[in-house]
Amino acid sequence: MIAALRKELLLQWRSRAQFLAVFVFGAASLLLFSFAVGPNARALRTFSAGFLWLGLLLSSTLTLAESFHAEMENRALEGLLLLPSDPRALYYGKAIANWLQLTLLGFALVPVMVVLYDAGTLELARLAVIIALGAAGLSAPGTLYAAMTSQVKAKQTLLPLLLFPLIVPALLASVKATSLAILGDPMAQSRSWMALLAAFDLIYWSLCGLLYGRVVEE
Amino acid sequence: MELPNHKTGSAPYWMLALGIVCLIAGSYVGLFRAPAEAYMGQVQRIMYVHVPTAWNALLAMTFAFACAVVFLFKADFKWDARLEAAIEVGVLLAFLLCCQGAIWAKPTWGVWWDWDPRLTTTAVLLFAFLGILALRKFVDDPARRAMWSSVATIIAYADVPIVYYSVRWWNSLHQQQSSPSTVSSQFYFPLRANAFGVLFLMTGFIMIRARIATLRLRTELAAPPVLRGDEAGEMA
Numbered sequence: 244m245i246a247a248l249r250k251e252l253l254l255q256w257r258s259r260a261q262f263l264a265v266f267v268f269g270a271a272s273l274l275l276f277s278f279a280v281g282p283n284a285r286a287l288r289t290f291s292a293g294f295l296w297l298g299l300l301l302s303s304t305l306t307l308a309e310s311f312h313a314e315m316e317n318r319a320l321e322g323l324l325l326l327p328s329d330p331r332a333l334y335y336g337k338a339i340a341n342w343l344q345l346t347l348l349g350f351a352l353v354p355v356m357v358v359l360y361d362a363g364t365l366e367l368a369r370l371a372v373i374i375a376l377g378a379a380g381l382s383a384p385g386t387l388y389a390a391m392t393s394q395v396k397a398k399q400t401l402l403p404l405l406l407f408p409l410i411v412p413a414l415l416a417s418v419k420a421t422s423l424a425i426l427g428d429p430m431a432q433s434r435s436w437m438a439l440l441a442a443f444d445l446i447y448w449s450l451c452g453l454l455y456g457r458v459v460e461e
Numbered sequence: 462m463e464l465p466n467h468k469t470g471s472a473p474y475w476m477l478a479l480g481i482v483c484l485i486a487g488s489y490v491g492l493f494r495a496p497a498e499a500y501m502g503q504v505q506r507i508m509y510v511h512v513p514t515a516w517n518a519l520l521a522m523t524f525a526f527a528c529a530v531v532f533l534f535k536a537d538f539k540w541d542a543r544l545e546a547a548i549e550v551g552v553l554l555a556f557l558l559c560c561q562g563a564i565w566a567k568p569t570w571g572v573w574w575d576w577d578p579r580l581t582t583t584a585v586l587l588f589a590f591l592g593i594l595a596l597r598k599f600v601d602d603p604a605r606r607a608m609w610s611s612v613a614t615i616i617a618y619a620d621v622p623i624v625y626y627s628v629r630w631w632n633s634l635h636q637q638q639s640s641p642s643t644v645s646s647q648f649y650f651p652l653r654a655n656a657f658g659v660l661f662l663m664t665g666f667i668m669i670r671a672r673i674a675t676l677r678l679r680t681e682l683a684a685p686p687v688l689r690g691d692e693a694g695e696m697a
Contacts, residue, residue: 401596415631447616
């Protein structure tokens with residue numbers, strides 16, 4: 244699994260231009276969301292957490308699809324499956340790499356959000372944990388579905404179609420927790436939303452790992 | 462893998478007939494015999510179709526989940542055909558459920574849609590299963606299609622309780638579920654009769670749809686490699 248993770252990270256490092264492009268895409272979507280609300284500073288600040296997560300979600304469909312793009316060239320995935328290793332190791336390697344990339348992307352989008360929506364917060368540690376947990380919720384089922392959709396014709400349409408309804412609870416909890424971190428949390432609810440996110444992550448990291456072997460087997 | 466058997470027989474048509482009889486009886490009593498509800502008035506009568514639809518939509522999805530699990534362990538295409546049938550009927554029922562809910566919500570709550578846990582969960586479920594149907598359309602290899610849709614069904618079904626509880630924390634307005642034990646005895650018969658009516662209809666539809674899916678699977682799995690003249694020439 245470590246070898247699989249190393250391979251993924253190396254691939255991502257070699258294609259850092261791709262990461263930059265996705266970041267610009269995410270930042271551009273954050274900019275566009277503010278046009279949906281209009282130049283109303285208070286409303287923008289209220290909805291900033293939602294915009295951040297929608298931006299991250301839209302960007303994630305790009306990175307997730309890209310993570311299997313290399314495997315499909317020259318049928319590299321089949322070669323990997325022939326190795327005497329568990330397909331689960333391949334899955335977790337790829338999922339962890341995707342998770343790291345999404346987390347990084349989330350961190351990179353925060354300053355954009357702060358500048359555009361005036362949504363600053365001093366609870367940076369908490370925000371970092373929320374982004375890491377939320378990105379984990381996106382990447383576990385996202386990696387599994389990307390493995391399926393990368394092999395079919397309408398991949399650009401199918402991945403969001405399958406992924407978006409599924410991650411509703413993770414999105415809800417991330418938005419709520421982030422918005423509590425930005426707007427203040429007088430009732431101390433943020434902990435229970437983070438617990439929900441952690442539970443979602445736990446369920447899907449184990450379930451998707453179990454099922455991945457069935458998805459890629461011939 | 463062996464070919465799934467194609468069943469014939471009139472059982473599904475009897476199911477449909479029975480379902481229609483139950484629905485007519487239940488709806489007649491519900492619309493003309495049972496008294497109007499004290500607070501909601503005539504609007505409440507939609508409960509006689511809404512609640513049975515809700516139960517059966519969930520039942521169809523649960524059956525789809527069971528088919529997916531069985532297929533994962535037994536790899537028998539019979540279960541793939543049933544999965545396809547159950548998901549399609551389940552999606553139809555979930556869609557009807559959302560429409561009926563909106564019709565009921567407008568005069569009662571004053572809005573077509575509300576972010577209530579059950580409503581939202583139904584909508585999420587509807588989109589999740591529509592996604593699986595779309596996935597099935599784009600995968601040509603039957604073995605892959607069966608395996609992937611089983612995996613996707615299990616993942617989507619596992620999401621239902623999480624969506625439900627997360628939305629419930631988020632916001633709530635929907636009234637408590639209605640069941641024969643929570644409603645007055647005068648509402649009891651039409652609710653029961655319609656529940657069985659929709660159940661029989663659903664079973665009949667799933668059986669017929671599974672037969673169609675089986676027939677298609679048989680042609681897909683049995684097809685010998687047909688070469689056109691020019692291809693055969695190239696290979697030779």
